Amino acid sequence: MTKSTSSKLSRRQALILGSSALAAPMLSLQTRPLWAQETTRVALTLPWVANGSNYWPMLGKEMGIYADNGIDVEVSRGFGSVAAAQAVANDQFDFGVVFASGNMLAQARGLDLMVLGTVNYDATMGIATLADSPIATPKDLEGKTLGMVPTSAEAPFFPAFAAAAGIDTDKVDIVQVDSKVIERALLDGQVDAITAIGSSSIPNIVAAGADLRFMLWSEYGVEQYAAQICTRRETYEANPDLCQKVVDATLQSFAYTLKNPEESINEFARIVPEVGLTANGLPSAKISQGIAQLVAIRPEAIENALGYSDLEKIPGMMQGVLDLGTIENPVVPPLEQLITNEFVGNVTLSAEEWDAVRSANAEYAQYFG
Template sequence: MTDGFGRSHMLSRRNALKGLGAAAAAAGGLTLSAPAIAQGASRVSFTTSWIPEGPNLFAYVARDKGFWKNAGLDVSVARGSGSGAAAQAVSAGTFDFGMAATPTVIIQAAKKLPITCIGQINYDALMGVGVLAASPIRAPKDLEGKKLGASVTSGEYPFLPLYAEKAGFDLAKVQIVQVDGKVRERTLVEKQVDAVSAFATSTVPSLAPLGTDVRFMLFSSVGIEFYGQSLTTQPARIEKDRALCEAFVQGAMEAIRFTLTNFDEAIDIFLKANSEVAISATGKDYSRIGLGLTNLTNLVPEVKDKGLGFADPQKVATMADLVLKYAAGEGATRPDLGALFTNAFAGKIKLTAAELATAERTAAAYRKYVG
């Protein structure tokens, strides 16, 4: 049996022996236990792709609520400085596992870096065009004749021409104002520009707690679907220690389920783990909006039908084609998607109808920001 990417679920004899404890636990309806990995907790290093925020909140829950510990792992969580750097660090073996924006991982793989996505963290990158809530810009066509603040180094920037094509407006009629990503939101607040090209998961939590409501016209609303963040590791690690990878993904997915079904407690855990966020006047709202938007992206068919972490092979293939065409640059070659993505460890945790209802209810308040 394969995982949808042409990768067999069959284990080598060596890895099968490593996983016997896990199989026995599963047969008894138990959580994966430490002896399935090794005597005592296995120390594992993990890097996020950015500062503490909604998309990586699950990692602090997995660590501090004990989901990774219950899986036999002692996981250290390091803060990242961007998806590109995180993907490169994981592929180099600096960290055992990491997370990075899925399009960025595809770009790195197209440059021949050894990296594999082993589970989806969220399912919409929330790329789009943001405007102030009271803006007269109500549809993409309204951008014509307006100023759009954009940063060439931002991940969504290469896809603006495709967005214009799909959304039915003339990008040549939009005045693109190049701005530094560090001040992009400020240019919108100060009305130096009429709109910004950005990621809603970064812009909305930064501005809304300050009383500046914004709304996004998402690329995904016109059929440009990019997954958000992926869990990653090196292909060699999967081959060497499949049971370790399974334990890591299981702990992460348990934590993501917890953030979906225990929203307030997840926020409390995150704030306790990140005191600099907690002491900020806007820290709690920043955290709630970030997690709310992240959770919203997980209420998708992949999660409902296949389980947390599952990546749709057809969507992945489409993403790869778009990344290669618009963002990968010269010399990049289409990566082997069977080596780049695997569902072997994903889809093991499915939300019940009651859990889905809870997740839908708590996420509903954040839909206003993304259409």
């Protein structure tokens, strides 16, 4: 799917050229400007529709970050991490930004998928309740109604959370709810609580003017990484230089949003005008971005580099996926054929920059607990 094409000027390069063109000497026909490098065309899929938690590849494309790394990227929306992982493995896309559970399901099904880096370290699976709810602990779910979208990313992991938290699921009235109205069911009191992905549901609930509490399943040992950069194993083996360029560009794009959250989210609203068409669109995107950035502040990234994966955690996460029982006769390759850190290390934040990220997103920690 990849092919070479001549690079267009990034916006930054165009500004530089425009401001200095009159003063610059005439270039001979034999002189090639530094920015006229060959680029490789790459198709990349997001895990879902572009939102505040995943838009940074789009921003990187718009700002010329990918072009500066020799990549002409086409960014497409996804239809869930499981589908996105399969689409990459089936050569519909060259690379993907996919939640870890989607990657692991694909790998356990025998699809040759390789993870090149981890961007966020908590999928924010959990239980959402309204702030005035009597449900203050997981055990309090017993005797209550719990809304759940059966096909959601978190639903298959609920039994593991229930077991870890000591919940008798026979005493929980689980109500199947359509994904389009899951938050509304909670807001209208049709259910007492819902299972949810925090980065998706919390912004919708807060934007509706409600206060909430959110119980993270990771605090009970049900841990899954969130966004990861993936590609086919054949691409990893045959073209490591391309993998390096895509990883660098993607992480540089994310780093820009970490350092410039307000400017970045406003630029997202410009790139995707639909974000600003509703009164709650931009505020919801800001909350979604804030939560995604909050769960990027982890020792993996701080002590190593953006994109770093703790390989010792991966077998446990994979076992959690296998325990779902949704895969017949799973075959899991050795760890070194599933994930690597070899392309990570070029994009880092200083201690002062991490402090600034922590301060900028401190307000979003209020939703968890």
